[in-house]
Amino acid sequence: MIETDILIIGAGPCGLFTVFEAGLLKLRCHLLDTLPQSGGQLTEIYPKKPIYDIPGYPEVLAGDLVKNLMKQIEPFHPGFTLGERAEVIETLKDGRFKVTTSRNTVIIAPVIAIAGGLGCFEPRKPPIENIADFEDHGVEYIIKDPEFYRGKNIVIAGGGDSALDWSIFLVDVADKVALVHRRKGFRGALDSVEKVKNLADEGRIELITEAQIVGLKGESLGDGKQQLRAVTVKHKSGAETSKLADHFIPLFGLSPKLGPIAEWGLNINKNAIEVDTFDYATNVPGIYAIGDINTYPGKLKLILCGFHEATLMCQSAFKRIHPDKKLSFKYTTVTGIEGLES
Amino acid sequence: MKDIKITVIDREDVKHELDVPTDMNLNLMEVCKSYELPVQGTCGGMALCSTCHCYVLSDHELPEASEDEEDMLDQAFFVEDNSRLGCQLKATPALDGLIVKLAPEAN
Numbered sequence: 001m002i003e004t005d006i007l008i009i010g011a012g013p014c015g016l017f018t019v020f021e022a023g024l025l026k027l028r029c030h031l032l033d034t035l036p037q038s039g040g041q042l043t044e045i046y047p048k049k050p051i052y053d054i055p056g057y058p059e060v061l062a063g064d065l066v067k068n069l070m071k072q073i074e075p076f077h078p079g080f081t082l083g084e085r086a087e088v089i090e091t092l093k094d095g096r097f098k099v100t101t102s103r104n105t106v107i108i109a110p111v112i113a114i115a116g117g118l119g120c121f122e123p124r125k126p127p128i129e130n131i132a133d134f135e136d137h138g139v140e141y142i143i144k145d146p147e148f149y150r151g152k153n154i155v156i157a158g159g160g161d162s163a164l165d166w167s168i169f170l171v172d173v174a175d176k177v178a179l180v181h182r183r184k185g186f187r188g189a190l191d192s193v194e195k196v197k198n199l200a201d202e203g204r205i206e207l208i209t210e211a212q213i214v215g216l217k218g219e220s221l222g223d224g225k226q227q228l229r230a231v232t233v234k235h236k237s238g239a240e241t242s243k244l245a246d247h248f249i250p251l252f253g254l255s256p257k258l259g260p261i262a263e264w265g266l267n268i269n270k271n272a273i274e275v276d277t278f279d280y281a282t283n284v285p286g287i288y289a290i291g292d293i294n295t296y297p298g299k300l301k302l303i304l305c306g307f308h309e310a311t312l313m314c315q316s317a318f319k320r321i322h323p324d325k326k327l328s329f330k331y332t333t334v335t336g337i338e339g340l341e342s
Numbered sequence: 343m344k345d346i347k348i349t350v351i352d353r354e355d356v357k358h359e360l361d362v363p364t365d366m367n368l369n370l371m372e373v374c375k376s377y378e379l380p381v382q383g384t385c386g387g388m389a390l391c392s393t394c395h396c397y398v399l400s401d402h403e404l405p406e407a408s409e410d411e412e413d414m415l416d417q418a419f420f421v422e423d424n425s426r427l428g429c430q431l432k433a434t435p436a437l438d439g440l441i442v443k444l445a446p447e448a449n
Binding site: 041118125126182183255 | 384385386388390391409412413415416417418419420421446448
């Protein structure tokens with residue numbers, strides 16, 4: 001069990017900067033994120049893209065901004081729980097919140113700052129009508145243990161690095177590997193593309209391009225579930241063929257979803273959490289929402305606005321955590337940075 | 343510069359004829375959002391999310407899709423030969439009379 005002053009859900013730029021502003025007020029923070037690393041979309045989606053609207057930086061790469069933020073918050077020794085999703089929230093008798101993650105980590109804090117950006121990144125699921133019936137029965141969106149596929153007949157779909165890399169890796173594990181991709185070209189790393197083409201020439205990977213998987217067939221397992229037996233491949237010509245498969249692994253990257261937070265009793269408007277611009281509080285006292293995940297009249301989804309929101313939010317959080325203490329505003333130029341003990 | 347006309351057919355097959363300025367450096371995703379059409383534009387126009395995926399129905403000569411755009415279309419669904427990402431189509435005079443249809447939203 002982890003206890004802290006502010007549980008920050010989302011370790012993107014806005015969540016990271018919250019640690020700094022909270023730290024100046026001697027408040028401790030713990031960050032929780034579904035991604036395995038900090039930085040949110042900046043690290044996950046566009047680390048090499050330049051950002052031009054961070055005050056004082058004419059140009060900064062998204063990945064570098066995250067590195068700098070990590071350095072800036074180092075003196076405050078925040079805790080990190082990465083690769084886990086906030087699932088359930090409860091209110092304890094003492095008024096604090098208890099959040100349980102997807103891996104049963106328990107975090108207790110009097111204040112929660114939701115800095116969830118676009119939401120939790122989850123695998124994109126192909127729009128095949130009955131695909132949910134096959135999940136965990138032959139359809140997997142993430143490869144957890146390659147050994148699971150030993151001796152099996154597998155079909156991978158997608159054209160990026162993960163589709164290429166897994167196809168190459170599974171050639172030595174699975175009985176048969178087919179890779180289905182919508183066009184002839186691949187966007188993955190050049191040597192992976194080359195390897196896949198060579199393996200296809202050797203007949204070890206069945207490469208099916210200009211095609212997509214449009215249907216799944218299986219045997220009923222009861223309860224509406226089915227065990228995968230075959231996939232339907234639709235070719236560019238419009239022709240459809242059936243192909244035997246024990247496993248279908250669609251690898252189409254990640255897309256953000258609001259996730260379980262949507263069920264936390266917060267006022268939500270078009271996938272964003274409504275807040276009061278006085279302190280970015282949600283309708284639930286003690287829960288704040290900052291950055292891209294919130295909405296209010298005039299909202300702009302900009303990192304710099306998120307920094308502002310985080311700063312004002314921390315002042316309000318302090319008053320909530322220490323109702324009896326006086327909060328005196330200080331400039332870092334005057335007082336410097338007094339870190340927190342680790 | 344003079345405005346152009348772009349027709350956007352939404353997912354309910356309703357036609358929207360939009361007057362679009364060409365001197366604002368707008369792309370089609372931004373145009374749709376400014377008219378409050380149901381286009382999310384989650385990534386803000388970096389060709390990184392495919393929520394502005396549309397089909398070009400008119401026979402305009404469009405700039406070819408960049409490698410980034412093709413890459414993102416690889417991760418999108420319901421992709422057809424005339425698929426484009428709206429955020430990668432700049433509102434220029436050459437697009438006058440363009441007709442596009444919004445692609446279905448994926449889960």
